[in-house]
Amino acid sequence: MALPPYVGLIGKTWHYGFLTFCGLVFLFLIAPILVIIPLSFNAEPYFTFTEGMLAFEPAAYSTRWYEDIVNNPQWMFSAGNSVIVAVFATLLASVLGTVAALGLSQSHMPYRSAIMAVLISPMIVPLIISAAGMYFFYSKIGLAQTMPGLILAHAVLGTPFVVITVTATLVGFDHSLTRASENLGAGPTRTFFKIQMPLILPGVISGGLFAFITSFDEVVVVFFLAGFEQRTIPRQMWAGIREQISPTILAVATILVCISILLLTTVELLRRRSERLRGMSPG
Numbered sequence: 001m002a003l004p005p006y007v008g009l010i011g012k013t014w015h016y017g018f019l020t021f022c023g024l025v026f027l028f029l030i031a032p033i034l035v036i037i038p039l040s041f042n043a044e045p046y047f048t049f050t051e052g053m054l055a056f057e058p059a060a061y062s063t064r065w066y067e068d069i070v071n072n073p074q075w076m077f078s079a080g081n082s083v084i085v086a087v088f089a090t091l092l093a094s095v096l097g098t099v100a101a102l103g104l105s106q107s108h109m110p111y112r113s114a115i116m117a118v119l120i121s122p123m124i125v126p127l128i129i130s131a132a133g134m135y136f137f138y139s140k141i142g143l144a145q146t147m148p149g150l151i152l153a154h155a156v157l158g159t160p161f162v163v164i165t166v167t168a169t170l171v172g173f174d175h176s177l178t179r180a181s182e183n184l185g186a187g188p189t190r191t192f193f194k195i196q197m198p199l200i201l202p203g204v205i206s207g208g209l210f211a212f213i214t215s216f217d218e219v220v221v222v223f224f225l226a227g228f229e230q231r232t233i234p235r236q237m238w239a240g241i242r243e244q245i246s247p248t249i250l251a252v253a254t255i256l257v258c259i260s261i262l263l264l265t266t267v268e269l270l271r272r273r274s275e276r277l278r279g280m281s282p283g
Helices: 007-039 063-071 071-106 112-119 127-141 147-170 177-184 190-215 220-225 234-244 248-277
Strands: none
Touching: 007 248, 063 071, 063 248, 071 112, 071 147, 071 190, 071 234, 112 147, 127 147, 127 220, 147 190, 147 220, 147 234, 190 248, 220 234, 234 248
């Protein structure tokens, strides 16, 4: 965006200096992630740039580590577990978070602030404390080292994201629409699916995507609750670093980064769509 013509030299210096500072901070944060992408195409089994890579020799680059993911049964098994856990945890978190947000949006709901604090506490409490508490609780009821227990634990971590995004969507919701629907004879279920759900759907999907990313990348809870048969991609990456260092880990990390970027882009597009539906200018 061009600066207004009345901005003086000091204003322009501050503006472009601020943009430069923000760019440097962004580069500092993103550089460690970007470095792993070219390293994942290293033809040699090293975690560093070889002389051939620095000279951009074609022979120094290879997709052998991506092929190793497909050909390695352990990686494919872990990938399957990650997808299963993430999908079911996301569905459960989306349902629970949406219902909770709808309840908290009601003006007659008592103790809304306290309930909201409890619902988002998994985002605030240190993860290792939550994982330890889940382990002791799930061990008592026989859910430790089981797939249902791991799904429930990940759903607990993902629900706060759904609650926050749906609650934010409901801030600009016109409740006169639901009252009009009830006056025309529609029941609560029909009103929800025909009136409320289409308008809050971008918030629900956005929260679900955040829950999916959280579940797909989670490793601390997996350490406490998962057995060998429930290992996920992050757990397999950790085992690979400790037991057998291989650039396959870099290839998996690159794929995870690409998935995260795709999902976050989708979240941003949904946020803009939600603003348009509420009559706001996307920004």
